[in-house]
Amino acid sequence: MTAITADRLLTRVRDLLAAHPPATTPRTDFLRARYDAGLAWVHYPEGLGGLGAPRSLQAAVDAELEAAGAPDNDPRRIGIGLGMAAPTILAYGTEEQKHRFLRPLWVGEEVWCQLFSEPGAGSDLAALGTRAVRESGSGDWIVDGQKVWTSSAHTARWAILIARTDPALPKHQGITYFLCDMHAPGVEVRPLRQITGEAEFNEVFLTGVRIPDSHRLGAVGQGWAVARTTLMNERVSIGGMRIPREGGMIAPVATAWRERPELRTHALHQRLLELWVEAEVARLTGERLRQQLAAGQPGPEGSGMKLTFARLNQEISGLEVELLGEEGLLYDDWTMRRPEGVDFTGREAGYRYLRAKGNSIEGGTSEILLNIVAERVLGLPPEPRDDKDLAWKDLSR
Amino acid sequence: MTAPTTPVAPAAPTDLLHSGTEEELRAAVRALLTDRCDAKTVLARIETGRPHDPALWHTLAAGIGAAGLLVPEKLGGQGASHREAAVVLEELGRSVAPVPYLTSAVLATEILLGCDTPEAAPLLRELASGSTVCVPAVPLTLAPGAPLPAPVREGGAGLLSGTVTSVADAVAADVLLVLADTGLYAVPAASARLTPQVPLDLTRPLATVTLEAAAGTRLADPGTARAAVAGALLSGAGLLASEQLGLAEWCLAETVGHVRGRHQFNRPVGSFQALKHRLARLWLDVAGARAAARAAADALATAAPDAPLTVAVAQAYCSGVAVRAAEECVQLHGGIGMTWEHPAHLYLKRAKADSLALGTASHHRGLVADFAELPAP
Ligand SMILES: Cc1cc2nc3c(=O)[nH]c(=O)nc-3n(C[C@H](O)[C@H](O)[C@H](O)COP(=O)(O)OP(=O)(O)OC[C@H]3O[C@@H](n4cnc5c(N)ncnc54)[C@H](O)[C@@H]3O)c2cc1C
Numbered sequence: 055m056t057a058i059t060a061d062r063l064l065t066r067v068r069d070l071l072a073a074h075p076p077a078t079t080p081r082t083d084f085l086r087a088r089y090d091a092g093l094a095w096v097h098y099p100e101g102l103g104g105l106g107a108p109r110s111l112q113a114a115v116d117a118e119l120e121a122a123g124a125p126d127n128d129p130r131r132i133g134i135g136l137g138m139a140a141p142t143i144l145a146y147g148t149e150e151q152k153h154r155f156l157r158p159l160w161v162g163e164e165v166w167c168q169l170f171s172e173p174g175a176g177s178d179l180a181a182l183g184t185r186a187v188r189e190s191g192s193g194d195w196i197v198d199g200q201k202v203w204t205s206s207a208h209t210a211r212w213a214i215l216i217a218r219t220d221p222a223l224p225k226h227q228g229i230t231y232f233l234c235d236m237h238a239p240g241v242e243v244r245p246l247r248q249i250t251g252e253a254e255f256n257e258v259f260l261t262g263v264r265i266p267d268s269h270r271l272g273a274v275g276q277g278w279a280v281a282r283t284t285l286m287n288e289r290v291s292i293g294g295m296r297i298p299r300e301g302g303m304i305a306p307v308a309t310a311w312r313e314r315p316e317l318r319t320h321a322l323h324q325r326l327l328e329l330w331v332e333a334e335v336a337r338l339t340g341e342r343l344r345q346q347l348a349a350g351q352p353g354p355e356g357s358g359m360k361l362t363f364a365r366l367n368q369e370i371s372g373l374e375v376e377l378l379g380e381e382g383l384l385y386d387d388w389t390m391r392r393p394e395g396v397d398f399t400g401r402e403a404g405y406r407y408l409r410a411k412g413n414s415i416e417g418g419t420s421e422i423l424l425n426i427v428a429e430r431v432l433g434l435p436p437e438p439r440d441d442k443d444l445a446w447k448d449l450s451r
Numbered sequence: 452m453t454a455p456t457t458p459v460a461p462a463a464p465t466d467l468l469h470s471g472t473e474e475e476l477r478a479a480v481r482a483l484l485t486d487r488c489d490a491k492t493v494l495a496r497i498e499t500g501r502p503h504d505p506a507l508w509h510t511l512a513a514g515i516g517a518a519g520l521l522v523p524e525k526l527g528g529q530g531a532s533h534r535e536a537a538v539v540l541e542e543l544g545r546s547v548a549p550v551p552y553l554t555s556a557v558l559a560t561e562i563l564l565g566c567d568t569p570e571a572a573p574l575l576r577e578l579a580s581g582s583t584v585c586v587p588a589v590p591l592t593l594a595p596g597a598p599l600p601a602p603v604r605e606g607g608a609g610l611l612s613g614t615v616t617s618v619a620d621a622v623a624a625d626v627l628l629v630l631a632d633t634g635l636y637a638v639p640a641a642s643a644r645l646t647p648q649v650p651l652d653l654t655r656p657l658a659t660v661t662l663e664a665a666a667g668t669r670l671a672d673p674g675t676a677r678a679a680v681a682g683a684l685l686s687g688a689g690l691l692a693s694e695q696l697g698l699a700e701w702c703l704a705e706t707v708g709h710v711r712g713r714h715q716f717n718r719p720v721g722s723f724q725a726l727k728h729r730l731a732r733l734w735l736d737v738a739g740a741r742a743a744a745r746a747a748a749d750a751l752a753t754a755a756p757d758a759p760l761t762v763a764v765a766q767a768y769c770s771g772v773a774v775r776a777a778e779e780c781v782q783l784h785g786g787i788g789m790t791w792e793h794p795a796h797l798y799l800k801r802a803k804a805d806s807l808a809l810g811t812a813s814h815h816r817g818l819v820a821d822f823a824e825l826p827a828p
Contacts, residue, residue, distance in 0.1 A: 300823070311825055318828035326825060327816040331767045338742035342467035349468060358735045427734060428727035432707050435722035 058096075058107040060114055066091055066105075067118045076124040085127055085161040088119070094127075094160045098144065102156050110348035113296075127162045130395045134206060135159040135166035139214050141287045146231070146272040146280050155212070155233065167210035169201040169234060169258055170281070174451060176203075177422050179216075179285075180225045180278055181441075181449065184260060186217035186232065188267075195219075195232065195270070197240075197263040205416075207243045207256040208392050210236045214284060215265075216277050221447040228446055229277030233269040240264070250408045251388040254396065288417050296344060297337055303370040303398070303406065304333040310377060317377050326377075329370050336362045354431040361423050364413035371406040378403055465755075466534075467745045473538045479515050480542040483507075488548050490794035497653040497797075502549035503623040511539075511550060512581025518556045519579030521564065526572060528579035533686060537693035537748035544697030544773075547797045549654040551620035553687060553694065554586040559628050561686045562587055565679025566635060566671040574626065574637055574670075585626040585637070587680070588660045590617040594810025595684040595762070596818050599677055603631040603662060610664040611636060619808075621645050621658040629667060635676035636667030652804035654797060688809040689747035689762035695773035695805055696744040699737050702776035702798050706730065706783045713785075726783060733779055740772040763818035770806040770815075777802035 074087045088094055089103045096112050098104025120126070129136055136159070143155055158164040175182040184199025197217055207213070213234040220228035234241070240263035245253035272280040300308055310317065311326060339362070343355045375382040386402040398406055414420040428434045441449060469477070487507050496502050512518035520536045522528020529535070536557060543552055560578055563571040563585075577583035593600070603613030611631050621627065624640045644661040671679060707730060710721030720726060747765035750758035777799040781788035788795045806812065820827060 308823070308825060315826075315828070318826075320828055323820070323825075323827050324813075324816070327767075327820055330823060330825065331764050331816060331819055332739075334764050335739040335743045335768050338465070338467065338746045339739050341465065342742040342745065345466070345468050355738045358738055361731075362735055362739070421728070424728040424731040425724070427731035432727075432730055432734060434707065434711060434727050434730065435719050437722065437724065438718070 058105050060111055063107060063111055063115055064118055066093060067115055071122050076122060081125045082161060084125055089157050089160055102152055103160050127160060132162045132165055134168050138168060138284045138288050139166040142280060142284045145283050164211040165206060165209045167204050167206045167213045169204055169213045169215040171203050172200060173202050177419055182216060182218060184217045186219050186230060193267045195265045197260045197265060199260050201258040203255045204258045205255045207258050209394055212236060216281050219274055222445050224443055225446040226278045227275060230274050231271045231277040231280040232265050233271055234265055238263050245392055247390055249411060250405055252391045252393055254393055299334060299337060303367050304330055307370060307374045307377060317379060322377055325373055329373060333366055336366055357427050357431060361420055364420055367410040367413050371410045374403040375407045465746050465749045467742055473535060476535055477538045477542060480539055483510055484542055484546040484548055488546050493547055493549060493654060493797060496549060502654055502656055508550045509581060518581040521560050522575055522579035526579060527576040532752035533690060533748045534752045537690050540690050540693040541697035544694035545701045547654045547801045551584050551586060551623045554620040555584045557690055558587050558683050558687045559585040561683035562628055562679045565682045566675055568671050570668060570670045583625045584623050585628060586620045586624040588615045588618050588627040588629045591619040591808045592617060593684060594814050595688050599680060601632050603629050605631045605633040606664060609667055609669060611662045611667050612664055613662055615660045617657045618660045619655050619657055621660055622647060622656055627660060630676055630680055634669050634673050635671040636669050638665050638667040642666060652800040654801055684809060685759060685762055686751055688766050689751045691805060691809055692744035692747050692765035692769040695769040696740045698798055698802055699740055699773045699776035702780040703733055703737055706780045709784055733776055736772045740769045743768045760822035763815040766810060766815040767812045767819055770812045773802040774806050
């Protein structure tokens, strides 16, 4: 295939806009047409929403479409599908699976969730106990178990699921990866109210859930390798975004500082400046990472961005609550709701403070990520461990 | 909620990577320093009380052409930019090299470039060729944005008198740049009295400069001189971040290497999670310092309108990272880290002195407050 230039891509964008004027085309129709034109994720293959172009060209396409007032696919609402399910399906799926799932995923017609964590297996994800047993006649898989902290399970149509298919093997070897229909009989989603009062995540009970073998992703027993692709994508999906100077969590604090001189104290000033500087440095580090990726030289900085964002979000939102004085004693809304996504900008300081606590837990805790940096980036020796060669069924629980 | 307001508009896209040419320059400087400026050599030199190595300086300045990076080609320089000078400083920081680069090739050079007078041109040529070392006779702690001191008076006929303390690299200088009440003067170092002080950082020696009716050549009027010095302090502070980065990178790498090899309790000490997490956090800090230092160098090179903010951010951040890296280096080396033989102390002393040089982190945070419109109560 000949290399695709930015110019050719922009011509395609203009053709798309001419054939489907955003002002008069229904939203979903426009998004489908964009996918079919290969302008959804340009680095994906032709026929699957892309054109096999360099990933770095996506930004220009997005900017051109945004300028023309085209609708986007609400990436915040479908983040798990875009950031985790899609790259895994692309890497391990059959042609049939790719064609069945990627288009409605990208368009946002089908929301995805991630059925990985279990009450007994979080950081030690490979210890999971949800069973998938193959039915001899049909070849279908019957799944039983419980998942937990599942974001968006209440809006999801599909799930990426890992389950144990051979308890006699060591824990990393007996796992298989499935695409699970959230509407299948036996899938029960119960809201799990969280620290903020609302229920972004859920418990998911799986009782005799039938999954056809055609919805298995990768080989039987290969689930851990497939899951690692998902997890790697989960962690890098953060660093690639471009934010403006004073974007993110520091924005509302800086605005409050400027607009409300009565709140200022010298001690808070020092902390604000320290955090402002750190937020700016984090922005530059993310920008540097983006430039490295565009130049095709991915650096190890990527593994660090999530750690930095988690720490800063927590410290900055903590400062914001204090800065607000009496107002900081109040909370905007404790109503138990089941939102479609995280809402850091639409809510007030108390919410930001509480929700940011999850940033160092979701998608791998900060402790686990520090281990990863220490071992894979710095090359420090791994923890001594005795669970690698034991059969899963013989592990202590 | 109100939309985020950004007082200093986001800079035009900043190039935060190192180019191929910059990497070539780095390789040349690093090869030279590995060869001629290893820790043992630095330690041996500082013990003689004459830390500067004129032969090393000559190769770096003239052989590699590092002294003239900021000087335009028409004045005999390389016509390069702050980006390249920053790479040299990263390497000099990595080996705590006792050479007057920051003072002569950055601060003095920038002052002379800022004067832009016919009198300054010949001196710039000499600086660019590496044949003359010229340092500004100002305290190393003088910060951008701070009021400029004027301890030196001209008593008529270009004869200067006054005392300046903590002048870095003065003992290596051929020429001193003196900011006096009537303008900027070039004074031969031989006509000044230099009293060496005992510095915390032995690799960047300090002296008190005393002028007693010393004759100088006037290079610029007071207004031009003060603007030139202010500009040079900004560049110096921005590029110092790169020295701090190189220093921190060395400390991190050296410490990781040590804890991987050192065994206690029948395991490498680097396999203990408490240390792994500390080093992983330090690595994050160094990654941040790399981005901040590069942003400052790029902003200076492109004369970006927000360069003063970018420099203040880099200094507010990198000073602390360098000190933390050097302190962790001493601590995680245990007893060896406290010895004179191990080079860790050279890095700690340089890092701590650098944190005072050209403005402390808190001074630079104050500047951030001004530029970002986040006023004190
Ligand atoms: C807001 C939110 C959304 C989430 N969404 C999803 C989702 O959609 N799908 C999904 O599958 N999961 C989801 N999770 C689950 C998340 O991935 C897990 O909570 C996380 O991996 C940690 O596992 P755990 O809760 O079992 O904690 P544990 O593993 O029990 O950890 C407890 C504490 O011990 C520490 N710890 C554990 N092991 C080590 C070690 N080796 N060294 C040092 N410290 C260690 C941890 O860092 C933590 O501080 C979500 C979590 C949150 C908070």
